[in-house]
Amino acid sequence: MSSSNGGYYLPAPSHWPIVGSVGMFLMLFGFASFLHGSSALVMSAGAVIIVVMLFGWFGTVINESLSGKYNSQVDTSFRMGMAWFIFSEVMFFAAFFGVLFYARMWSIPWLAGGSNNVMTNELLWPGFEAVWPTNGPGDLGGDYQYMGPWGIPAINTLLLLSSGVTITWAHWGLKKEDRTQLILGLMATVALGVVFLGFQAYEYYHAYTDLNLKLTTGMYGSTFFMLTGFHGMHVTLGVTMLFVILIRSMKGHFTEENHFAFEAVAWYWHFVDVVWLGLFVFVYWLV
Amino acid sequence: MSTATTHDDHHDHGAPSGLMRWVTTTNHKDIGTLYLWFAFIMLLIGGAMAMVIRAELFQPGLQVVDPNFFNTMTTMHGLIMVFGAIMPGMVGLANWQIPLMIGAPDMALPRMNNWSFWILPFAGTMLLSTLFMEGGGPAFGWTFYAPLSTTFAPASTDFFIFAIHMLGFSSIMGAINIIATVLNMRAPGMTLMKMPLFVWTWFITAFLLIAVMPVLAGAVTMMLTDRNFGTSFFDAAGGGDPVLFQHVFWFFGHPEVYIMILPAFGVVSEIIPTFARKKLFGYSSMVYATASIAFLSFIVYAHHMFTTGMPVAGELYFMYATIMIAVPTAVKVFNWTATMWKGSMTFETPMLWAIAFVFLFTIGGFTGLMMGIAPADMQYHDTYFIVAHFHYVLVTGALFSIIAAFYYWAPKWTGHMVDERLGKIHFWWSVISVNVLFFPQHFIGLAGMPRRIPDYSLQFADWNMISSLGGFAFGLAQVFFIYVIIKTIRGGKAATAEVWEGSHGLEWTIPSPAPYHTFETAPEVK
Ligand code: HEM
Ligand SMILES: [Cu+2]
Numbered sequence: 122m123s124s125s126n127g128g129y130y131l132p133a134p135s136h137w138p139i140v141g142s143v144g145m146f147l148m149l150f151g152f153a154s155f156l157h158g159s160s161a162l163v164m165s166a167g168a169v170i171i172v173v174m175l176f177g178w179f180g181t182v183i184n185e186s187l188s189g190k191y192n193s194q195v196d197t198s199f200r201m202g203m204a205w206f207i208f209s210e211v212m213f214f215a216a217f218f219g220v221l222f223y224a225r226m227w228s229i230p231w232l233a234g235g236s237n238n239v240m241t242n243e244l245l246w247p248g249f250e251a252v253w254p255t256n257g258p259g260d261l262g263g264d265y266q267y268m269g270p271w272g273i274p275a276i277n278t279l280l281l282l283s284s285g286v287t288i289t290w291a292h293w294g295l296k297k298e299d300r301t302q303l304i305l306g307l308m309a310t311v312a313l314g315v316v317f318l319g320f321q322a323y324e325y326y327h328a329y330t331d332l333n334l335k336l337t338t339g340m341y342g343s344t345f346f347m348l349t350g351f352h353g354m355h356v357t358l359g360v361t362m363l364f365v366i367l368i369r370s371m372k373g374h375f376t377e378e379n380h381f382a383f384e385a386v387a388w389y390w391h392f393v394d395v396v397w398l399g400l401f402v403f404v405y406w407l408v
Numbered sequence: 409m410s411t412a413t414t415h416d417d418h419h420d421h422g423a424p425s426g427l428m429r430w431v432t433t434t435n436h437k438d439i440g441t442l443y444l445w446f447a448f449i450m451l452l453i454g455g456a457m458a459m460v461i462r463a464e465l466f467q468p469g470l471q472v473v474d475p476n477f478f479n480t481m482t483t484m485h486g487l488i489m490v491f492g493a494i495m496p497g498m499v500g501l502a503n504w505q506i507p508l509m510i511g512a513p514d515m516a517l518p519r520m521n522n523w524s525f526w527i528l529p530f531a532g533t534m535l536l537s538t539l540f541m542e543g544g545g546p547a548f549g550w551t552f553y554a555p556l557s558t559t560f561a562p563a564s565t566d567f568f569i570f571a572i573h574m575l576g577f578s579s580i581m582g583a584i585n586i587i588a589t590v591l592n593m594r595a596p597g598m599t600l601m602k603m604p605l606f607v608w609t610w611f612i613t614a615f616l617l618i619a620v621m622p623v624l625a626g627a628v629t630m631m632l633t634d635r636n637f638g639t640s641f642f643d644a645a646g647g648g649d650p651v652l653f654q655h656v657f658w659f660f661g662h663p664e665v666y667i668m669i670l671p672a673f674g675v676v677s678e679i680i681p682t683f684a685r686k687k688l689f690g691y692s693s694m695v696y697a698t699a700s701i702a703f704l705s706f707i708v709y710a711h712h713m714f715t716t717g718m719p720v721a722g723e724l725y726f727m728y729a730t731i732m733i734a735v736p737t738a739v740k741v742f743n744w745t746a747t748m749w750k751g752s753m754t755f756e757t758p759m760l761w762a763i764a765f766v767f768l769f770t771i772g773g774f775t776g777l778m779m780g781i782a783p784a785d786m787q788y789h790d791t792y793f794i795v796a797h798f799h800y801v802l803v804t805g806a807l808f809s810i811i812a813a814f815y816y817w818a819p820k821w822t823g824h825m826v827d828e829r830l831g832k833i834h835f836w837w838s839v840i841s842v843n844v845l846f847f848p849q850h851f852i853g854l855a856g857m858p859r860r861i862p863d864y865s866l867q868f869a870d871w872n873m874i875s876s877l878g879g880f881a882f883g884l885a886q887v888f889f890i891y892v893i894i895k896t897i898r899g900g901k902a903a904t905a906e907v908w909e910g911s912h913g914l915e916w917t918i919p920s921p922a923p924y925h926t927f928e929t930a931p932e933v934k
Contacts, residue, residue: 129514129593132519138519138526139526194593202520216625216626216627220641223649228652336633339646340640340648343641
């Protein structure tokens, strides 16, 4: 049963997956019903079940890991799982970045008569000119101001880049078995992440109240809020995971050679970081 | 070197019993069985919808269902067959076979494997529930183009969107599991270039899945926000573009068709050598061809949009790139043919299905080439010619390969040989009726009959009636298949470990039926 004989650990039957499926079904079915006028009850119940499932499932895995049931082969499987999961997330963002590029490089110029679309412009949207940002020829959402890069976004860039440094510093601490450095590094990372989210919340508030920049502000508003919004959700998830890792570090769960969970979260955090750089350049800067 | 495996005391020997066994299982064979049954049930449900379609098209005029329901049927039929039948069927085969073929005790991440499966019944329920909602189910075609699926779609569309999210989530987890299994769980000595081709094709398919399912998730998410939260991704008034939907969708959609066919290539590459009693001709070229097809599948997608409107340079590029796929595909077909060349062939049921695959898939490949020529596709697009094309590649391609796989591996799964006589009846009945069903659709398509329309003008009547008759016969053949499956599970001639005289590979070294736990000590691969 221990990892010393080189054996592969096959987990016992588990009820967590089916709990997760029920939770997911209720949450999504409830959400769709909510969109059509039902109460949020089913949706919330589903979300609660998913949270319970996550605690239960990860709790099981952590216990198995602590009781030495895993060997290096299992560790490798986990690593591959996490790495390819992150790749799938990259592709999810790629879809939205692709949409942004497509709109800026093709569809908006075409609406303004570019390429062979002179008549589209003349007949359907006379007078529309291709500029970015735009809320489209229909002027959806009315007058608005765009979000420039050099205020909050620049600060947020610094915050996230620093958090990349602090988590690496924490990792160094872990590798030389310096618990204090590990915990301080993680605390700093969590703090930077939380401040980032605070700034972003403020930025949204500012956009909605002062700039009249909303999700409904045509293509600019759509891409702006969907890209930064999904990124923000990923930061939230990342901070939550960092927090769990912080607690686990305080409990002394990680050793110099056995700390997959730490590394998985660190990878995830770097991924979130890199996506932000893309956002900073293409959503905020190159307007 | 041999590796021992440990597992929890709870299930040391044999399978636990009761319903909860199936719900909580972490065993790749159980999960494979669940996938296969799910796929089969979905095949029957999707098949019933196809019967409704063919009944309506039996004669010109509107007689059986109203037009909106007809459109709902074509939509749901496509979605259920793609996401409910073919993909889960292939994953079921992967679950059963990959560990057995690489000498692994199980999949790399068994608990996640369970979740990948158990999301499906819930997603399927969500999808089917739309049929009973006010305003009816989705009726915009399986490709759910905006604005049909955004501005003009029924309320149930939001449930459809979340069903797609769940299906995608399940596929991504399944694919991650396969990659980790192949990279990390092979028996000592099983180098990558010794892996059976079925494993190779699934391995490559898994990368396709991880790359494109998230893009599909992005597409339906944008639909969701356009519908409910006022974004304008697919709305020109806001600077968006309905055509953008097609780009995002087909960036997923074209690799998706290869997701469905690559594992089929793998199955056929296992079966033909067994019954030709020769090694697969050109093993490494098969691997490279599979990889090139996968790569090319990302850069040809806009061949689905030739008539939608694209700059001419785009049309030309996508035309040439599309035609290029014929090269690696032909490599495969020639390799299968060369494998049979001068082999000592016998024609047991699995071999019959595999040979039918080679012939009929190739017909679909040829029509694909015809449609890949942009100027010619202006004529073919949105006609029954396309319907004929993709049913040749998907029914006589992907589905035939899953059926072939059943006949090939069922003795290993159940311990019983399949009754050859019944298998052959099933084969001839299916292969004749499927051609009666789909071959005439080439003619009516070339003559200009549009797809997804419940009524048609008189000149198409004869071939439609013939096609419908073939359709009913083909549907019935699959009902007969239920009987074959159940009979095989219940009993039959005991299968030996090798099962087939010419069989080759690790899965044939373990007893039939395969014990609940296999390769707990890794086998030696020379
Ligand atoms: C030789 C390789 C192939 C080529 C060159 C090819 C080419 C094409 C083209 C150009 C179209 C679009 C026609 C139109 O809408 O005007 C098309 C449609 C389609 N193909 Fe293929 N194809 C090939 C193989 C396959 C395979 C292997 C599959 C699936 C297993 C497949 C499944 C489909 C499907 C489902 C559609 C229709 C999508 C829809 O509009 O609903 N094709 N193919
Ligand atoms: Cu295609």
